[in-house]
Amino acid sequence: MENWSTVIFSAERPFEEKVQQIFEYQVENNLVYRRFCEALAPDILNSGGKDISRIPLLPVKAFKDAEITAKPDEQPDRLFKSSGTSEMQRSIHRVHEARIYEQSLVEGFKAxxxxxxxxxxxxxxxxxxxxxxxxxxxxxxxxxxxxxxxxxxxxxxxxxxxxxxxxxxxxxxxxxxxxxxxxxxxxxxxxxxxxxxxxxxxxxxxxxxxxxxxxxxxxxxxxxxxxxxxxxxxxxxxxxxxxxxxxxxIGGNWFRTVPWMKVSIRNPEDPSETVPPNNEGLIGVIDLANVHSCPFLLTGDTGVMDERGRFEVRGRWNPKDLRGCNFLIDED
Known part of the structure; x- marks a missing residue:
């Protein structure tokens, strides 16, 4: 069994190498994410995620519409839900290996x-x-x-x-x-x-x-x-x-990430495209601590990134339909 904590939090291994390993794990085990990749960018499956800028980002809305998990036959340690009333459709994040989240939040805070x-x-x-x-x-x-x-x-x-x-x-x-x-x-x-x-x-x-x-x-x-x-x-x-x-x-509007997390700004009309620095778009995230749910996510937040890799959150975006969302759920 893979020790994912060692993979995620290792300071010696390059980020791109860790992404590639986790991408292969996701494609093999996460049915929803594999379908999404097959529909949106089937060629990326053959490349094994070597170019991390081309890895498809799953819209976070998927957490409301489907079970996003690479461990469908196991009970999660924790269930996290997005804020909202009981009548609202809320995102459900199934967390396997809660100790990975605990290590991420504690080491992240200490950074x-x-x-x-x-x-x-x-x-x-x-x-x-x-x-x-x-x-x-x-x-x-x-x-x-x-x-x-x-x-x-x-x-x-x-x-x-x-x-x-x-x-x-x-x-x-x-x-x-x-x-x-x-x-x-x-x-x-x-x-x-x-x-x-x-x-x-x-x-x-x-x-x-x-x-x-x-x-x-x-x-x-x-x-x-x-x-x-x-x-x-x-x-x-x-x-x-x-x-x-x-x-x-830290004192201002510009956010910095922990080493196992990477943010990019994506074109809302075509989220596979990264926009240049200082241009507004949708915030995309690779969060390796999400190893058992989905680390490759497109948020509903708009933002910009500067030349130093810091990002600013501008607000919420209200899309009609992000490209690829219709492939999330099995219609059978």
Whole structure:
């Protein structure tokens, strides 16, 4: 049996080599993805994915329409579902080898932050309230890394306590506050509490609700002012139920990925085509941690990429039908 953790997280093996091996595994075992490739780019099956820019990207909508798995005969360790009400059709991500996700989220976070020296507060519902949320699962695992016991989920609709903040400072720890965009704004409105100057606020998206909508730039400005922080202390996390890795924007709008994740910007009219830097398109992702579901995904988000390989998220795209979607489901 292949040790996929070793393949995915190896620093010695080139990314392209790992992609090729996982692509071959997917084509052999993932019926939905194989059909998609056969319909969209049958020649890529013979090449074995050697040119990773030509590997077809499966629209994330497929997670709503079909069982996306390379292990159809095995029960998953975890089921993650996209946000929404019970009446909505939600994406379902079947996660085999949950330890791969845990390694991805912990090592990914450590690539950007000093996890051993921080206290994490999460202003979201707790894991018990939403066990199918990949974000809340991630936050719980990060909180579990803190042996001091000071990392925790915060009670919703309660203002921050100055005494608790002072206690974190006395321990010499850095405070990292996680939350959805408008949840953090609600927290600011509950009461003016200044965070330590070295604190970091990480917003996890959710830029639009029934109440209000604003740009990420304006959101960060309000959060910085509300928490008494320099604007560089407001960061962003990019992830979704269909991905097992995250990207982070460290003070600004430009996201960087972990080494086992690669982003490209695709032409919405022909997603097989990568657009040049500084041109807007659909965000495509290769996430090797998705080894048992599908690592090759086309998101519903628009974005741009700069010459340094960083990407910016511009918003949601509302397509009618992405090319190739009609081949996703077996009609037999």
């Amino acid at each position: 950007f932050y000093n996890l051993d020296q921080c206290v994490i507060w999460a202003y979201t519902p707790g894991y018990a309230d939403n066990p199918h949320s990949s974000l809340i699962y991630m936050l719980q695992k990060l909180i579990d890394q803190d042996e001091s016991g000071k990392s925790r989920f915060l009670p919703l609709a309660n203002p921050l306590e100055s005494s608790a903040i002072e206690e974190v400072e006395r321990e010499g720890k850095q405070l990292i506050l996680f939350g959805a965009a408008f949840g953090l704004l609600d927290l600011v409105e509950l009461g003016a509490v200044r965070l330590p100057s070295n604190a970091i606020v990480i917003e996890t998206g959710g830029m639009k609700t029934h109440r209000r909508e604003m740009s990420r730039r304006e959101l960060h400005r309000r959060l910085a002012r509300g928490f008494g922080l320099d604007g560089s202390r407001i960061h962003s996390e990019y992830g979704m139920a269909e991905l097992l890795s995250q990207a982070y924007a």
